[in-house]
Amino acid sequence: MKDVNLIRNICIIAHIDHGKTTLVDRILELTKSVDPRQMHEQFLDQMDIERERGITIKAQPVKILYQYKEKEYEINIIDTPGHVDFSYEVSRSMAACEGAILLVDASQGVEAQTVAHTYLAIENDLDLVAAVNKIDLPNANVDETCNEIIDLIGIDSSDILKVSAKxxxxxxxILNAIIEKVKPPKGDxxxxxxALIFDAKYDKYRGVIVYVRIFDGSVKKGDEILVMSTGDKYEVIETGIFTPLMKPTEELGPGEVGYIIAGIKEVGHAKVGDTITxxxxxxxSPLPGYKEIKPMVYASMFSGLPEYYEELKKSLEKLKLNDWALFFEPTHSPALGFGFRCGFLGLLHMDIVRERLEREYEIAVILTAPNVEYKILLSNGNEMFVNDPAKFPDEDEIQKIYEPFVKLSIITPSDYVGDIFTNLQNERRANLLHTENAGKNRVIMYFKVPLAEIITDFFDRLKAISHGYASMDYEFLGYEESDVVKISILINKEPVDALSTIVHKSKAYIVAKKLVDKLSELIPRHQFEIPIQAKAYGRIIARADIKALRKDVLAKCYGGDVTRKMKLLEKQKEGKKKLREIGQVSIPQEAFLAVLRIDEEKH
Structure with a gap:
């Protein structure tokens, strides 16, 4: 069994596109861990979508062997996601390590998610190796970036390494610093x-492959293991390490990072953060820090055509095998038919699920506008959680409504502070908590803001205001009482649940008016007049009408008595009335995205 003093376990903290996956590529080449014929860019990013977008979605471990001062060291690197949606996975990856490389792009500087994850690493008592990347770029500002790192973690400038992962x-x-500065793991x-589960993936032939870090004891083929949160027992079929390809080994001991295959059927039975014994x-006792992950954003998903419902269901079930954070349950909309109410970690997670369905399973889906989950205290004293506007109780049944609030941190050049503050304070119901200096000409702003205000278009808006320089991160604070109201949309006097939305009372009329106006543009004209109404507070607060397609029934009347013309017009009017009674309004798919567009047009 490997001597724990010769093992180092590290993760990499970096913002999206700061070069952590490229750095791992160079380390793999330098240590000759991968056959040069098999080597390619972004080697650890397994999905096409990760390579194209340049982001890491799934944490991917790799074990490398490195000779230092005549000793062979084993370094386990866990390449973690950088996006805020996957911060729980990042926290569990950190719990599996003793050290972290803090990697900062010399042309971008320290960004919001880097700050959040650095504080998380310090809380986890990780030894930090700081490095400035992309020093070869013509616009690299190495000295300024070093000063920002010094402000962030208070180390000496001589301890900051300067690298080019490209x-x-x-x-x-960096490899030498890992051996010297990062403490070896402990374990008996x-x-x-x-063993801590820091990730898992589904293989259709072998079931769930659990990624683990061993803290105490050992595990080998034939052992019976117990998942501590569920009490489920499984027999180990195989243990192994990542080189980065999976390589079976006889056993895994203290300090080691590897995988266990034990005939687990669903990723949901071996969740990230759980302990295996x-x-x-x-x-x-289990290892600390495990929590049931809750979706933050909800949206309804429909296949568009009823015959594809079963196919969508099967695709979501297959996707859930690999994505333990995805939640879905059947739902029905009179306008869109049968579909699913889905829960996501955030907007990026939602976008990735939609794209994976389209690419991997060739299913085009209609997604309704995203919502957050509200806590409602009913008049009878009961509490309920509602994430779907269609299931919102009537106003007379509600005593209080609580909505989720988050602590939003934004790092921005000081030139844009005023515009960002104005947007958040005036348009998004945010309260400024405090500001901090983040080095030369950069400020960190902390706001308390309702989650509903930042889930649709705020990230794009922030990038537009700051010309791409600002970055954001948020953490969930809890629920607070709020004045929100459901806006129901009635088309031809029939409610269409999929178009309902929940907004703050201060914005209800503006949103309702924009929504009915937008829908009146998107819904095609029919043979009869169609009223589009927005209802809130138990009454209609906005209306727009789509005029009927009209045939000129007087075209054949050349002169003659006016009563004849009146008779023809009355007959046409009666026909329109009958049509309207039995008429079905066809609503195009774009109309269901109108709620999203309203948010875009508010600014």
């Missing part, structure tokens, strides 16, 4: 098995 310059210094092979000699 060219490989300085990469060897004689104690009962204690030996069923015969279980550990007294």
């Amino acid at each position: 060219t490989g310059q300085g990469v060897e210094n 092979v004689k104690k009962p098995l204690k 030996n069923a015969a000699f279980p550990s007294d």
Whole structure:
């Protein structure tokens, strides 16, 4: 079994596109961990969507062997996602490590998610190796970036490494610093098995492959393991390490990072953050930090054509095998038919699920506008959580409504502080908590803001205001009482649930008016007049009408008595009335995205 003093476990903290996956590519090349014939860019990003977008969605571990001062060290690197939606996965990856590389782009500087994840690393007592990347770029501002890192973690400037992950310059210094500065793992092979699940993926031939870090004890083929949060028991079929390809080993011991295959059928049975122990000699307590992850954003998903409903259901079930954070349940809309109410970690997660359905399963879906989950105290004293406007109770049944609030942190050049503050304070019901200096000409602003105000278009708006320089991160604070109201849309006097939305009372009339006007443009004219109404507070607060397509019934009347003309017009009027009674309004798919567009047009 490997000597724990020769093991180092690290993760990489970096904002999106700051070069962490490229850095791992250079480390793999330098340590000859991958056959040069198999090597390609972004080697650890397994999905096409990760390569194209240049983002990491799934944490991907790799074990490398590195010779330093005549000793062979084992370094386990866990390449973590950088986006705020996957911050829980990042926190669990950090719990599996003793150290972290803090990687900052010299042309971009320290960004909001880097700050959040650095504080998380300090809380987890990780040893930090700071490095400035992309020093080869003509617009690299190395000195200024070093000062920002010094302000963030208070280290000496001589401890900050300067590298170029693209060219490989300085990469060897990072490996040396990992050996010197990061403490080796602790662990006792004689104690009962204690292993942290930091990720899992589904393989259609072998079931769930669980990614683990062993803290105490050991695990090998034939052992019976116990998942501590569920009490489920499984027999181990295979253990192994990542080189980065999966390579079976006889056993995994303290400090090691690897995988376990044990015939687990669903990723949901081996969740990230859970603890695995030996069923015969279980550990007294699980590793700390495990929590059931809750979706933050909800939207309804429909296949567009009823015959594809079953196909959409099967595709979502297959996708959930690999994405433990995806939640869905059947729903029905009179306008769109049968579909699913889905829960996501955030907007990026929602976008990735939609894109994976389209690419991997070739299913085009209609997604309704995203909503957050509200807590409602009913008049009878009961509490309920509602994430679908269609299921919102009537106003007379509601005593209080609570909506989710988040702490939003924004790092921006000081030139844009005024515009960002105005947008958040005036248009998004935000309260400024405090500001901090983040080095030369950069400010960190902290706001308390309702989650509903930032989930639709705020990120794009922030980038537009700051010309791409600002970055954001948020963390959930809790629920607070709020004055929100449901706006129901009636088309031809029939309610269309999929177009309902929940807004703050101060915006109800503006949103309702824009929504009915937008729908009157998008819905085609029919043989009869169609009223589009927005209802809130138990009454109609906005209306727009789509005029009927009209045939000129007087075209054949050349002169003659006016009563004849009146008779023809009355006959036409009667026909329109009858049509309207039995008429079905066809609503195009774009209309269901109108709620999203309203948010875009508010600014």
